[in-house]
Amino acid sequence: MRELLYRLKDRYHFGTPTFQRDDLCFVTVKRSELRAILTELRDVEGFTHLTLLTAVDWIEEQQFQLTYMINNREANLTLALRVMLDREDATGDTIHDLWPTAATYQRELREMFGINFPGSPRVDEEFILEGWTDLPPYRRDFDTLAYSQQTYHDRPGRETHDPKTHMQKVLYADYPKGAK
Amino acid sequence: MEDVDDKFLKKNKEVPLREELRPRKVTTPDGQEIEIEPLRDYFCEAQPKVHPKAYSKIVEDFYNWARSNSLWILGFGTGCGAIEMRPLMTPRFDAYRYGIQWRPTPRQANLLVISGYLSVKTLKRAIRAYEQMPQPKYVMGLGSCTINGGMYWDSYNTIKRLDDYLPVDLYIAGCMPRPEALLHGFMELKQIIRKGEAEGANKYAENFAQYKANQKAVIKDWDMPDYNW
Numbered sequence: 034m035r036e037l038l039y040r041l042k043d044r045y046h047f048g049t050p051t052f053q054r055d056d057l058c059f060v061t062v063k064r065s066e067l068r069a070i071l072t073e074l075r076d077v078e079g080f081t082h083l084t085l086l087t088a089v090d091w092i093e094e095q096q097f098q099l100t101y102m103i104n105n106r107e108a109n110l111t112l113a114l115r116v117m118l119d120r121e122d123a124t125g126d127t128i129h130d131l132w133p134t135a136a137t138y139q140r141e142l143r144e145m146f147g148i149n150f151p152g153s154p155r156v157d158e159e160f161i162l163e164g165w166t167d168l169p170p171y172r173r174d175f176d177t178l179a180y181s182q183q184t185y186h187d188r189p190g191r192e193t194h195d196p197k198t199h200m201q202k203v204l205y206a207d208y209p210k211g212a213k
Numbered sequence: 214m215e216d217v218d219d220k221f222l223k224k225n226k227e228v229p230l231r232e233e234l235r236p237r238k239v240t241t242p243d244g245q246e247i248e249i250e251p252l253r254d255y256f257c258e259a260q261p262k263v264h265p266k267a268y269s270k271i272v273e274d275f276y277n278w279a280r281s282n283s284l285w286i287l288g289f290g291t292g293c294g295a296i297e298m299r300p301l302m303t304p305r306f307d308a309y310r311y312g313i314q315w316r317p318t319p320r321q322a323n324l325l326v327i328s329g330y331l332s333v334k335t336l337k338r339a340i341r342a343y344e345q346m347p348q349p350k351y352v353m354g355l356g357s358c359t360i361n362g363g364m365y366w367d368s369y370n371t372i373k374r375l376d377d378y379l380p381v382d383l384y385i386a387g388c389m390p391r392p393e394a395l396l397h398g399f400m401e402l403k404q405i406i407r408k409g410e411a412e413g414a415n416k417y418a419e420n421f422a423q424y425k426a427n428q429k430a431v432i433k434d435w436d437m438p439d440y441n442w
C-alpha cells in the first residue's frame with residue numbers, strides 16, 4: 034500500500050495518508066484529480082470494487098467530506114479517498130460511469146445530505162424518505178430531537194435515567210457509605 | 214424530555230400531489246374526452262361505521278366469545294418485532310394451538326400486530342392495511358417503540374405514539390417482548406374481547422376526523438383516498 038502511494042505521489046497531490054491497518058488507508062485528494070486517480074486505481078492497480086461512498090458534514094469548516102472507499106480483492110487492500118467539497122454549493126462529481134453502483138450512493142447522499150451529483154441517473158428521485166420537505170436529515174444543522182418534538186406527540190410520563198447512576202441507586206443504595 | 218436548544222424550527226411546506234393522481238381531463242383510445250380523478254374514481258367514499266351491538270346482551274356475549282376464538286393476524290411485520298413472530302408461528306411456541314393464525318392479506322385478517330417502530334413511510338402502509346381489514350378488528354402494539362417511541366424517541370422519521378394514528382386495543386411492553394409475552398398478550402386480548410371492551414374499530418369510526426388529522430399531520434405526501442375500505 035505504502036509503495037503504491039509512493040508510486041502515485043509524483044503525479045497527484047495527496048494529503049498525509051492515515052494508516053488504520055496495513056491494508057486500510059485513508060488519504061485526502063484534490064477534487065479535480067479524483068476522477069483520474071479512481072480510473073487509474075481501477076484499471077491499472079486492480080482496485081475493482083467500490084466498497085462505499087459516504088459523506089461527513091464538517092459544519093464548523095463549512096465543508097462536506099466525501100469518502101470513496103475502494104478495494105483491491107486480489108491484494109486485499111482497501112484505500113479510502115477523501116474529497117472536500119464546499120458546503121454551500123454541495124455539488125460533487127458523479128462517478129456512476131466508473132462504478133454503476135455509485136448512482137445509488139449518490140442518490141442517497143442527495144437525499145440525506147443534500148449533495149447534488151449532476152448527471153447521475155435518477156438522482157433527483159426520492160430514495161427512502163417520502164414527501165420530505167425539511168433540511169436533509171443527516172446535515173448537522175438539522176436538529177432531529179427538535180424536529181421529532183415538533184412533529185410527534187410525546188406520551189406523558191416517560192422518564193429517562195442515566196444507566197450508571199440509576200443502576201447504582203437500585204443495586205447499591207447505600208454506596209458510598211452513608212449516602213442513603 | 215425537553216430539547217436543549219429550540220432554535221431549530223421545522224418547515225411546514227406542503228407536498229404537491231403527484232402528477233398522475235391529480236384530477237384532469239384525458240382522451241380515451243376511442244377519442245372521447247373524459248374527466249378523471251384517480252383518488253376518487255376507484256374507491257368507495259363511505260366512511261367507516263360504528264358496528265352496532267347485538268339486540269341483547271346474551272347474544273352480544275356469544276358473538277364476543279366467538280370473536281375471541283378466531284383471531285387472524287395480518288402477517289405484516291414492522292420494526293424488530295417481526296422476528297419474534299416467526300418462533301410463534303412455528304413449533305417452538307406454536308400459537309396455532311390457541312386458535313391464532315396468520316394470514317397474508319388484510320382482507321382475511323382481523324388483528325393487526327404493529328410489531329415495533331413505525332417509520333412514517335410504513336405508517337402509511339399500516340393505515341392502509343388496517344382500513345382494509347373487515348370489522349370487527351383489533352390492533353396490538355408491541356414494544357416500547359409503539360408506546361412512547363422507545364429508543365427512537367428522538368428520531369426524525371418514526372412516530373412515537375401509535376394510538377395517535379390507529380386505535381390500539383392492547384400494548385405489550387418490552388424491547389422486544391419475548392414470544393411468551395406475546396402469547397400472554399393474546400390471551401389478554403381474548404379476555405378483553407370477551408368482556409366486550411375491544412372497541413378500537415368503533416373508536417376509530419367515531420373519531421375518524423381526529424385520526425385522519427393526526428395521520429395527515431405526519432404523512433405529508435398523502436396519496437391515497439381518505440378511507441381505503
Ligand code: SF4
Binds near residue numbers: 330357363
Ligand atoms: S421496542 Fe425495541 S425491539 Fe421493539 S421495535 Fe423498538 S427498538 Fe426494536
